[in-house]
Amino acid sequence: MGQFLQFVFLGLSTGAVYAVLASSLVGVHAATGIINFAQGAFALWAVYVVAALRTDGTFVLPLGSIALGSEDHPVPMAAAIALGVASATVWALLAHLVVFRPLRQAPVLAQVVASVGLMLFIQALVGLRFDTENLFAAPILPESTVSVAGALVNVSDLILAAIAITIAVGLRAYFTLTTAGIATRASSEDELAARLTGYSPDRLAAIVWTLTGAACGLIGVLAAFTIGLNETSYTFYVIPALAAALVGRLSSFGVACAAGLTLGSFQAVILWVDTKDWWPNWAQAGLGDAVPFVIVVVTLFLLGGRIPARGSLGAVKMPAVRIPRVAITPTLVVLTVAVLAIVATTGTWRYGVVTSIILSLIALSLVLLTGYLGQISLASMAFAGTAGFALSKLSTEWHVPFPLGIIAAALTATALGILVAVPALRIRGAQLAVVTLAAALAIQSFVFNNPSLTPAQGNIIADPTLFGIDLGVRDGTNLVTLRFALMVLVVVTICTLAVMRIMAGATGRAMLAVRSNERAAASVGIDVAATKLLGFAVSSFLAGIGGCLIGYSRGQLSAGSFTVMIGLTLLAMTYVGGITSVSGAFIAGTVGPLGVGYVFLNQTLDLGEYYEVIAASVLLLMAVLNPVGVAGAVTSAIEWLTAAIPRRRNHETTGDNAAQSGKKAAAHVR
Incomplete structure (x- = not known):
């Protein structure tokens, strides 16, 4: 005692x-x-x-x-x-x-x-x-x-x-x-x-x-x-x-x-x-960090309706959403740029390009869930890491081939995402952010950093092969093979196009309705609970695919690949890029951790140690001055210019017509 x-x-x-x-x-x-x-x-x-x-x-x-x-x-x-x-x-x-x-x-x-x-x-x-x-x-x-x-x-x-x-x-x-x-x-x-x-x-x-x-x-x-x-x-x-x-x-x-x-x-x-001695080995690490998550979930689930909200002077307007349209020409342009970037680079730069492509998929999961559905999630990297570690078991112990292994691992992340989504049926906003951040920290401590579940030497992931073709990331001294980079691009493209179709269809409209007003959405027959669970499921599946691709690119996973800080940094970059638009996800991938922007900052400018400070500073500026992000600002500027040019032409035409009418009137008087 x-x-x-x-x-x-x-x-x-x-x-x-x-x-x-x-x-x-x-x-x-x-x-x-x-x-x-x-x-x-x-x-x-x-x-x-x-x-x-x-x-x-x-x-x-x-x-x-x-x-x-x-x-x-x-x-x-x-x-x-x-x-x-x-x-x-x-x-x-x-x-x-x-x-x-x-x-x-x-x-x-x-x-x-x-x-x-x-x-x-x-x-x-x-x-x-x-x-x-x-x-x-x-x-x-x-x-x-x-x-x-x-x-x-x-x-x-x-x-x-x-x-x-x-x-x-x-x-x-x-x-x-x-x-x-x-x-x-x-x-x-x-x-x-x-x-x-x-x-x-x-x-x-x-x-x-x-x-x-x-x-x-x-x-x-x-x-x-x-x-x-x-x-x-x-x-x-x-x-x-x-x-x-x-x-x-x-x-x-x-x-x-x-x-x-x-x-x-x-x-x-x-x-x-x-x-x-009677305490199980699997519970000897990280359990204390998982306790706050349980407390948060139980408390919010039981008391969520009684947490006080601040009275404000007016209604708060949500950031504008850009409904994606799958068009052939822009898609081909983006793919061409990506292929050229892969082919024209080698070594660290190609690794940065591939990492940016993968991160854009994880950022897209945030765009769907947070920007489109309005559910603030801070656990994207936890879902990605869960799939990555699951892929290690599937590929090395059970020998599940590619691409079945990546799909099964992503489904594991989906199941975890649905579990985390259960509190979202009762709570929303900042309280949901608390739940997801607590979940991410619990998963990192109890799963990723648990020696019984994740060996300290890391988790080996077998190289993917398809129809006898080796799609492994390395070949001798080649840091990233061309085959692997193109495989990543194909997988991310398929997932991105599929999600864009979802966002532009009836499911996307239901998500926007839930984001705008849950009661109004329910009054027109939308199943709010099912829509939220579906949003978390698709988002965690996308993050899981991204986590598997990160695993393939590393060849060996450790807890450091999916820390909470990396997830929060990616959220920051997604918000900077534009968390309500697909193009914002592409921008987030480009400037995300270890992506092209980081490689440029580290190798060209020798400022890699300042990356996190710069990322956080830009996030604060965007949050205060420009909530729609870079993509939203560019789109708004294009729309303004598109509308302004015809107005100016009409104004000039009207002025010319008026001048000609004035000349005719003067000649008639003379």
């Missing part, structure tokens, strides 16, 4: 971080209606700021740095903590002023991708600005222990839990006892009424962003020594924090805090049972 309690208390440090992030998420949602996926990234920056100040006295800024000390004389701990918390506060305030305030009346999709983009931006910036390999967190809280019911408990864990509870109580007091807090809650119910009484919702929201940013920075800095420094873990602490916040229905600070502390302790207990 003592050992069990010891692990329960050990989990309080991580649980405290969850609790503060959850309380902050509740506060931000109450003030703005936004679910901020970048909340953990604020704490991440603060943690590394303090680590750098305590290591060599350098105060690292997003651009430049200030030497406030040295290795022999680092910045005092109190001053370092103050600067770290202040930096997190500034990030939160900038997020409100620069990103989320302009998106206050934007579609939920724009808010979600902007939040994801901010998360990617801060994490990538941390990797660039800090020496993450050589920075370590110094102890701040007491390192003593006390005995509780036979268990040795770290005093620091108890202090962190107490701080988390204090922050939750303080935020609740602000929202219930102060005039500004009460006005913030009122503006969330009726923004227009708050404005009429003299309160600015933007100014009230800025206060909440400041408070929550400082709280996240503080708990991150204080807990860093106990839980360690890791770029990815701090960023994705937002997932269990979201689970805790959703248990509190995004409205209760107390419940969210208690859920966060409980979740941290529960994950620690799972680590304890992992050491037991």
Whole structure:
């Protein structure tokens, strides 16, 4: 019993971080209606700021740095903590002023991708600005222990839990006892009424962003020594924090805090049972990361209708959709360009071309599901990875030939996609994004990174053959064979044309109706549930095909091929390209991770290390300034020019006719 309690208390440090992030998420949602996926990234920056100040006295800024000390004389701990918390506060305030305030009346999709983009931006910036390999967190809280019911408990864990509870109580007091807090809650119910009484919702929201940013920075800095420094873990602490916040229905600070502390302790207990002989081997890795996904799904499925929504000044218009038309001439032009790009390149450049073609198919799955059906999914790479690993088993152990193996593996991803789609029958918008991101993280941790399911040495994938023709990716020193590249192009072309026919037909019209208004769609006889499940099925099948093609191009798969960060980066590029159009998917493939754009950035400009920062920056700009993406902007410009030229000609013709009539009238008078 003592050992069990010891692990329960050990989990309080991580649980405290969850609790503060959850309380902050509740506060931000109450003030703005936004679910901020970048909340953990604020704490991440603060943690590394303090680590750098305590290591060599350098105060690292997003651009430049200030030497406030040295290795022999680092910045005092109190001053370092103050600067770290202040930096997190500034990030939160900038997020409100620069990103989320302009998106206050934007579609939920724009808010979600902007939040994801901010998360990617801060994490990538941390990797660039800090020496993450050589920075370590110094102890701040007491390192003593006390005995509780036979268990040795770290005093620091108890202090962190107490701080988390204090922050939750303080935020609740602000929202219930102060005039500004009460006005913030009122503006969330009726923004227009708050404005009429003299309160600015933007100014009230800025206060909440400041408070929550400082709280996240503080708990991150204080807990860093106990839980360690890791770029990815701090960023994705937002997932269990979201689970805790959703248990509190995004409205209760107390419940969210208690859920966060409980979740941290529960994950620690799972680590304890992992050491037991009776615990199965397949459950000894990643199970703790899968728990938040279960909590999110159950909570949203049971309470989805009771999660509060923010009152706004008017209806939010969704981004315009471009209905695809399968035309022979444009199709032949695109195929000709692709073939020429394959034939004219070799080595790394051809690999980039092939990768871009594959990524365009996965991006197309996002266009169909998110842009066309309106279901925000952040799990495309998880579906792709599931198919890729399934293909490894099918091709090497069961010897299923190509193309039957790729179809069977894609169907495996389809089954998983339908399973993830079940919560979409009850929830939508940002809440669905939470589910899919939690699912992606759970699949990555519990499946891809599980030694029992995925060997550490990787998964071998047999080269595809068809009618005795070897379609393998490599031939001696040739990095990508011409046969393999053309095979990829044929598969992607078939899938793309098939999806375009679906999107342009009756099924596509049903998806657009569901995207626009689910109740209205149901009133005209559209089966909303079936349409959603079909959208997830087709989208995950496309992603699965893409994952199989990635597997063939690698020859050997590892978990690093399908990380959540890669999936989010591809989502960013799809949004930049235009998430509501097929051409946007092509643009996303071109500039996607390891695609042609990346190869150009890395080999020609030698800027490959800045790829993630550039991608996230462009995403933020697009989300704020141009929600329709590059493809939508180009199409709109073409339509404007097409309409403007006839108008100008008509105007000139009218002017010429008027001039001629005037001359005739003058001659008649003379």
